[in-house]
Amino acid sequence: MDPVANPFSPGAGSRPPELAGREDVVGAAEIALKRVIIGKSAQSQIFLGLRGTGKTVLLNEVLEIAEREGYIAAFIEAPENKSLTEMIYPAMRQVLRKLSGLEKAKYMATKGLKALRGFASAFKISLGDIEIGVEPDPGVADSGNLEVDLGEMFEAIGRAAKAADKGWVLLIDEVQYLETNELAAVIVAVHRMSQRNLPVMVFAGGLPQIAKLSGDAKSYAERLFVYPKIGALDEIAARDAILKPLAAENVQIESQAIERINEKTGGYPFFLQEWGHHAWNVADGSPIETDDIDLATKRALARLDEGFFRVRFDKLTNAEVEYVEAMASLGKGPYKVNDVAKVLQKQPKSLGPRRASIITKGMIYSPSYGEIDFTVPLFDDFLRRNKLW
CATH class of the missing domain: 1.10.8 (Helicase, Ruva Protein; domain 3)
Structure with a gap:
């Protein structure tokens, strides 16, 4: 053919031609967006799932819905080697520039741009195209404490968006790559938006372990976010x-x-x-x-x-390859940590750092205590099929 x-x-x-089986997830996101922009409460959301389940597709779907509902949207992807401040600065700058062009929001957006200059200075971010005539507002978003300063930036943007009868939605893909303090700062900022009743929402996508990581970062995260499971x-x-x-x-x-x-x-x-x-x-x-x-x-x-x-596979060191090959040799997961250790003829505790490194690289995760599994569906088949051990 x-x-x-x-x-x-x-x-x-890439969006599939038929977004099958995700109607409930998309519908819940749309309701939340509609509620927040009219001043009602709704929780931000983090989509949890393995590789290849369509989390990025859903984030892009949320972006389109948000823009239809009157939000200014910003999409960032958390890489493994870049700080949150570097990624989020251009997104915040973009939304404030857009809002500054709206008469009703001009005053609040200008205040936000002043705060952003202080934020950039505190975190040593290259300004690039410096805002003409905008000086930092001393004491606002310039403490160097990410939890404090990011919350103040979210509030500045939220107030400018509200003045324009708009909202701001921040979409973060690969959220598991954020450092613990960065994830905590996002959670604190979302909490602040909820307390101030401002039209700002965060939607994120990440591997299954992010629910635990967010709970570890801030104990109240489970009340601020809902965690739709995006599976097969x-x-x-x-x-x-x-x-x-x-x-x-x-x-x-x-x-x-x-x-x-x-x-x-x-x-x-x-x-x-x-x-x-x-x-x-x-x-x-x-x-x-x-x-x-x-x-x-x-x-x-x-x-x-x-x-x-x-x-x-090529991201793994030789020792890490040995570990995932031992997992695959046991058949289908999830796998008991102790069983993998037996295959490698080592004590489970001695393998802890190696296992943690592979988890950090996003290749495996812990679905429950004492168990691990691959974050990439069919990856165990790939290892067995190619007989790499």
């Missing part, structure tokens, strides 16, 4: 994710072929797109048959092994 007409989009954060799609939603895009192109697929796709992908959205993409490209025409899925599987796994899985 014509590859140009292929409806599937297996890219990082159920059978019906997974079928819709394949069937509906094909139907829109007047292409059918055999029922057994869909079952084969679900079996191979585990219902994870990213992998559904990958298999759908290759199934389309290998099929001679409609309907797509089970034999087509077998060939699509070979192509999908080859591409995943060379890219999606390999990129993550």
